Structure formats: structure tokens, C-alpha cells
Amino acid sequence: QTLYTRTYEELESVRDDVAQAVRDELLDGFREGQNPRDIARSLTNRVDSIGKHRSTMIARSEVMNAHSESTLNRYEEVSNQSDVDVGVEHGEWSTAGDDRVCQFCQLLDGAAFTLREMREETFTVAGQTLRLKPPAHPNGRCVIKPTIGLDQSELDPLDERLPNEDALDT
DSSP: OHHHHHHHHHOTTSOHHHHHHHHHHHHHHHHTTOOHHHHHHHHHHHOTTTOHHHHHHHHHHHHHHHHHHHHHHHHHHHHHOTTOSSOEEEEEEEOOOSTTSOHHHHHHTTOEEEHHHHHHOEEEETTEEEESSSOSSTTOOOEEEEEESOOGGGSOOHHHHSOOGGGSOO
């Protein structure tokens, strides 16, 4: 449901007659457990006007967003169970760990954020507004790892945990 709704809202630059086909392919691929490249291939085959690069970007971004959203949901469900001693109230930003990771995500690697911060917060760096939940940007491949036993009082204020303009190469 989240994948469908988000895709509907985020496809403003795609013509209306094409947007439904894009949503259908994304949902079918996600349901079947396809990876983003296979979903992108299906998108490209079905919707000629999108092109391979754009369909890959859409597929990867939307699949990663759906995974992040479901991860946050699972962490919250576990934390709300009465028979659990330690819940997951924080997540750790984790990159793909390769040479394609952007500078911004490299700076966030290992940083802890509350589940609420990941769901709700955005910030602007280098003139670009980014989400605090992976994927922060199109084609993002970062994930959320659970952080267990971290107390809210151990976290610095959010603005001190975020990369600033000085840390980025321009």
C-alpha cells in the first residue's frame, strides 16, 4: 500500500497515462520479490517513454523506500510488544559500502537516529533537501540497521548528528 501511494504521489513528472503502468509494474515486481534491475527492465519494456536510466532510478528508489518503511514498521512492532525486554527505538544509517556511495551518505554511515526522526525529518545540504530515511535521494542504496539499548539521552541534538556544508566537497 505504501509503495502504491508513494509512487502515485512521486510520479508527478510522468504523464498520467503512463503513471498507472509504472505503479502496476512496481507493485507486481515488488510482490514477486524482483530486484530493482528486473523491475526496471519490466518498466522499460512496458512504458517506452521512460527509458532505462529513469526506470532503474524509479525502481531502485521505490523498492528501497518500501524496504525502509517496512523496517521501521517492524522495529516499532517489536518495541510495542509487551513480552520484549529491549525494543528498537533507534536505527543506524548503513551504506552499501562501495565506491558508488555518495559523499553525503558516507558522512551519515553509522549515525544513529530515532525512528521518528527517520520517518519525519528532512534537511537541506548543498541546496538539496534530503530525507533522513533511506533512500535520502534517488538511486539511494542505504539501509537501516537496528540499534538496541541506545538511550535517547545518549544522542546529540539532531543538527549536530547531521553532516554540515563544510564536510562536503563542493
